Amino acid sequence: MIPWKLVPRYLRAHPLRSFLTLGSLTVAVFLLCFLYSVVTALNAGVASSSSSRVIVQSAVSLYVNLPLSYQPKIEAVEGVVETCKWQWFGGIYQDRSNFFAQFAVDHETLLTTYPEIEMIEGSDEEFQRLRTGCIIGKNLAQRFPELGVGKTLPLLGAIFPRAGGEAWEFQIAGIYESNSANVDNNTMFFHFDYLEESMDTGTVIADPGVGLFVVRLEEGTKTEDVQRSIDNEFSAGPQRVQTTTEAEFQRQFVTMLGSVPTLMGSIGGAVLFAILLAVINTMMMAARERTQDFGILKALGFQDRAAACLLVAEALLLSVAGGILGVGIAKVTAPIFQQVMGTTVPGYDVTSHTATVALIIAIGVGAIASLVPAWQAARLRPIQAFRAEG
Amino acid sequence: MKLPPLRYNFRSLLVRRATTILTVISIGATVAVLAGIQSLQKGFLSLFDESGREGVAVFLRPGAGSEGESAFTRDRADILMKTLPEIASGPDGLPLASGELFLAVRMPKVDGGETNVPIRGVQTKSFDITGDLLTLESGRRFEAGTDEIIVGRKLLGRILGAAQDDVIVLNTTPFRVVGVFDYDGPFNSEIWGDADRLQEALKRRIYSRVIATLKPGVDIAALSARLENHKEVPAKVLSEKEYLSTQTGFLSGILNVLAYVLGGVMGIAAIFTGTNTMLAALSSRTKEIGILLALGFRPWSVFLSFLMEAMLLGLIGGAVGCLLVLPLSGIETGTTNFDTFTEIAFAFQVTPTILGNAVLFAMLLGIIGGSWPAYRAARMRPSAVIRRG
Known part of the structure; x- marks a missing residue:
């Protein structure tokens, strides 16, 4: 048995920290959606090309x-x-x-x-x-x-x-x-x-x-x-002329961007990395503060996995909420970006594919971030826990 | 007013090693992204801003924003080059002016796909105007009137078939690469050949622009105003420096927006993380704070001490960010310069200014993140705090 009721209570116990973690997750998911949407938009012309047309241009x-x-x-x-x-x-x-x-x-x-x-x-x-x-x-x-x-x-x-x-x-x-x-x-x-x-x-x-x-x-x-x-x-x-399919013609413009998509990718990676660390950080703090609580749980007879499950659940709850908020902001702001970047990145849109990928990544971050603290919590012995300072 | 010793802050960060490291890295990643984009922009801009010369004039058709849009018939270009009194003369007594044909040609990239490589047909005077700035890395200059070309150093390794002794077919005419040149500016990504031969091969019997060395003291703005409404050869005149600086707006603007948007948004996330870290530090050091206050340190000192610790966290984060970004320095990359719509290669340029700003930004993130926890620490009552432990 796992005392699930404790999860929302823990989140509420430190409202500021929960809010800040949620905030960083939201920001990260929003940024990922943004970068991913830009790259998608750049490739959109290729994806939607018609095969019933060819383009003749100078070679x-x-x-x-x-x-x-x-x-x-x-x-x-x-x-x-x-x-x-x-x-x-x-x-x-x-x-x-x-x-x-x-x-x-x-x-x-x-x-x-x-x-x-x-x-x-x-x-x-x-x-x-x-x-x-x-x-x-x-x-x-x-x-x-x-x-x-x-x-x-x-x-x-x-x-x-x-x-x-x-x-x-x-x-x-x-x-x-x-x-x-x-x-x-x-x-x-x-x-x-x-x-x-x-x-x-x-x-x-x-x-x-x-x-x-x-x-x-x-x-x-x-x-x-x-x-x-x-x-x-x-x-x-x-x-001399060069006759290309419409897809190839559109691709020519994408390759002209050179390393821009790679650049976007590496920035996305850096964002993800930074946020992963931030969430790990929060979960470690949470775990440390609850050392005594977990000791009590164990002393009361709850299984080892109870503490671990509580931590994982807390992290997942935060990351799912952050993911939904981030995707939501990206969706809501899409028309603004369409307006601002109309000529540079035409066709900017947060597709459902992008939204799904971002959500999965958010949940992944939450899961990974809670692994180490959860494992530590599971291994904790009550006697150590009581001795620890809160 | 006495502050608790800085060593105390250092030790506190050390004690909470794991948290400190995670926060430092997340601040570091933020400033690294910001500094990375800025060094990319710097590398791009320096090609254009630092290589233009004041004494060299660029003549374009009125209304044209770049040489790609501009055109002069051969006759009109000749009139410009031979009759303007403002143009300096070379040792041979002829005006130091040259008509240039500019065209972006399709070339295959080494990593697949095509891009637009600028090709410049020049008259021999272009070399006199460029002077020592252009150096040959291998081979020799092309022979005037022949189907020979020289390529900029930055094309090597990026564009297929653009190495020494390669043959490039332009429309239907083969041209042989007889040399590789270096130039500290955008010419570095260009192919140069004989103007007459290239006009013939590309079936473009025009000059895109005229460049000329001006006599010392010539007022370019006045010259431009005089030629703007000229009956025979209307033209607009810019210094080469000014011309090049107009060719960077679009890409530089994109990088700017990218840097500020990403820096801003990631910065917010980093502030959140920083606040979290300092809050955790606060809650585990409640007792210590109580002792500090009981020892007679003023709340204001405690506030500053905590702020200092947050700043220290930012400082270390900034240093980590700099370390992350330093290896990028000198790495060559390329993209299309949207003002000329041609491929341009440039290197990340990590400058002390960029690094300095990165560290300042990181410290700012630390201070903002630390201010609320520091305020909370300062407001604690010693009696209550000590009793709580």
Whole structure:
């Protein structure tokens, strides 16, 4: 028999200490959730990639454009349904710190190549109709409340400056929401034709070209075959291309981060280690203070394991509570981090997987921390215990 | 006012060895994380902040934030280089100015995946402008007008096929690596070749920027203002130092946020642990405190004595944190510099300032953690305390 009633009493006996231990556990679990969520978010694009799309880009550089003449040649490859041009615009909205991505795209095929994109305000028809029309992601609309459907979005062209130095002006035709991590909700899309036309008429000085082509494949087509055919088509130049699956394309951006995920991992390890020590510390204190109590328990005839079980139960109770609180805080603060890190870590979210892992780790910490004190308590002889100072 | 001897605090920490060690390590881990991120940031920033020169001007297209965004046609670059009176001349009487093509090219990383390696097509004057700062570690400089390149030292071991005598195919043209160079700055992660040949191979017949050594005493801001609205060649001009300092904001900002968020949050946890430890110390030393008070030590002295002990705990924790972080010094790592979107390699730089701040932070954690228990200790009544034991 084990006197379980003693567990809550012990916790209440030192309210400040219980609270502080709970606090450090909560903080640790929150930090783990945060770091884990950042890493998950970085990899989210890869995980949610579609296999019905491939990306054609220059094999030389992310910054080298492909000739416009490549489009019909790609569309002629067997298995290709349609293509969509994407060109990085790099415009500045009011100030450099307001950075967000803008792409000039084929407006006719953007939504058909990306069925994940859904218009939540305004309409696609309007976007199709307006030559200077654009659509913006819902997070952008939240970040800049002054930008709404029907408003004008002025952008200063850093890569595509207008001849007079004035800003480009786009009409916001709609706000979209993407339910997949491979298109984020912080982007602005506008008509490629408008960009091209401006270059043709000389109002913009830049080289015409396309950053990349998104290619939609027929269902059941072997991706590798299409990739090989497209790569071979342009292997002699003028620009060699690299055709990748969407997953591979997203992975390229993750590998560019280099050691950042490793760094996050080591910090997570350090946090865990520090907190483990803190909880061990508390449990040792608790055990030491209760030496006399445990002596009494044993003298009363309770088994050796009673004392040990009490300590383990106390630690587990604390760690489960800390875990739940930490995960809870991480969940509650997620929208704030989404707002703050919208452009750096798009798609930050505390997934249920993250929450589960964090909880398990918290319980593990509690279990490990109580092992040594529990073992010592079990080995304690009543006579020693009475002699010990409280 | 007399304080109980410091030796008493030392001994108290020693007696409670296990608790002391655990607390020390948890404070140590906190400051180690903070100091680690700061030394990473320091290593990154020093590449940019310390290598830029005031007397060298960087010309960009107005509106461009970095050379990757900037472009001059060859004719316009020539006008800039040959007609500006502010540009100094070399021993041969020609202006010390050079047009440079900059492009980030895809290269395979040694540990898998691809990254964007900056490649710089330079004219021979770039070497004169760089002067002794650029040294060759092996091989020789590329021959002007040939398909030869030299690579920065930091690319070795990070990028596949970028060693001496390797051949790198750019689009469809093979280039041979004829030398490895060292430069104490971001150039160290770049590949350099002949501007004309690279423009041809990469099908980019432009210069991304023009750099020039200015005559002494030239006011760059005035020059920039004059060229901003120039009819033929509008340009914005920055000193190289200023230019490089604008290329670090994003990554440095991320590291900053990371350092403060993690330091702050882990710090809170460390304060909790510290308070716990001191509370435990307090409860097991109730009798001693009573004796101290009975001996005539003032409550204020007891308070300070306890605070001192907590600070000592923090100090030791800080020292442990420093020891944890020191081995990181010099370790090379790399990531993408988001301002240029190219791979940059840099080393952790553990500086005395960072270590000093770490120790101060650790002591602060100790003091905050110890203040409540110290206050409690000071408020005890000797008679009550001694009777209790």
